[in-house]
Amino acid sequence: MQVLLAEEYGFCFGVERAVEMVEEALAGGATVRTLGPLIHNTQETERLEAEGVRTIATPGEVERDVTAVIRAHGVTPQVQRDLEARASKVVDATCPFVTKVQKLAERAAEQGRDVVVVGNPDHPEMIGVVGYAPANSYVVRDASEVAALPWLHAPLVVSQTTLKLNTFLEAAEAVRARSDAEPQIVNTICSATRDRQDAARALAGHVEVFYIIGGKHSSNSIKLLAVCREQCERSYLIETPEEINPEDIGGAARVGVTAGASTPDWLIKQVVARLREIGARQEAA
Numbered sequence: 001m002q003v004l005l006a007e008e009y010g011f012c013f014g015v016e017r018a019v020e021m022v023e024e025a026l027a028g029g030a031t032v033r034t035l036g037p038l039i040h041n042t043q044e045t046e047r048l049e050a051e052g053v054r055t056i057a058t059p060g061e062v063e064r065d066v067t068a069v070i071r072a073h074g075v076t077p078q079v080q081r082d083l084e085a086r087a088s089k090v091v092d093a094t095c096p097f098v099t100k101v102q103k104l105a106e107r108a109a110e111q112g113r114d115v116v117v118v119g120n121p122d123h124p125e126m127i128g129v130v131g132y133a134p135a136n137s138y139v140v141r142d143a144s145e146v147a148a149l150p151w152l153h154a155p156l157v158v159s160q161t162t163l164k165l166n167t168f169l170e171a172a173e174a175v176r177a178r179s180d181a182e183p184q185i186v187n188t189i190c191s192a193t194r195d196r197q198d199a200a201r202a203l204a205g206h207v208e209v210f211y212i213i214g215g216k217h218s219s220n221s222i223k224l225l226a227v228c229r230e231q232c233e234r235s236y237l238i239e240t241p242e243e244i245n246p247e248d249i250g251g252a253a254r255v256g257v258t259a260g261a262s263t264p265d266w267l268i269k270q271v272v273a274r275l276r277e278i279g280a281r282q283e284a285a
């Protein structure tokens with residue numbers, strides 16, 4: 001039985017970088033606190049906790065002598081200043097793609113222009129971006145919410161990095177119709193999610209069974225499962241190798257594997273190893 005990995009899977013660039021920055025701080029002997037969970041993966045969170053990493057909810061919880069970590073979603077400048085005032089060191093693991101959105105918003109606000117961000121207003125990434133243009137930014141989930149905005153002045157339109165392209169383009173068009181000048185439309189959607197889906201789709205037609213490794217409640221993992229099921233009925237979402245049922249692989253010559261953007265490499269390797277072991281046992285029987 002062959003085990004085939006999708007071309008793109010697992011940690012995105014920003015999450016991988018954030019985890020590496022935490023590892024580096026730990027290696028230097030720091031007591032590490034992350035503002036909000038660094039990653040939405042139970043197994044990886046437990047591993048980091050075992051290394052002494054704790055999550056805090058607000059900068060007020062920062063104790064003296066700790067290294068505070070800003071996760072990939074980023075924070076508002078105010079929160080960053082709070083952390084810097086309290087922690088002995090701040091590690092800024094904001095994903096560079098998110099930093100780009102923050103800087104665009106900041107510059108537009110300095111020029112006195114309005115900023116429209118398309119995305120979920122409750123998402124930490126959006127809260128951080130709005131913090132860079134607090135007086136004149138608006139978050140809309142989609143085009144339908146643009147009509148409720150005031151008349152806009154030479155607006156900048158940017159997107160949450162995980163947004164669907166159509167949602168962004170429709171909202172940008174709606175903004176154009178509500179502006180006093182041509183808006184500056186910058187597509188700031190990150191390709192990580194789409195790349196993983198495209199790679200899973202490309203492999204799904206060539207395997208008999210597909211395993212998607214990721215959180216059962218993770219929206220990007222659930223979407224990966226749906227993409228795989230379109231072509232491979234025997235697709236399963238699992239969090240750990242123990243969840244593989246050998247009967248599900250029975251008779252398969254090729255098994256595909258992919259993983260959500262928060263799934264660490266070590267967990268993916270464990271799943272691949274268990275699949276190979278089950279395959280070898282079935283072939284020997």
Ligand code: SF4
Pocket residue numbers: 012013014015072073095096097098161162190191192193261
């Ligand atoms: S999904 Fe994209 S923008 Fe978000 S952390 Fe990952 S690489 Fe950065």
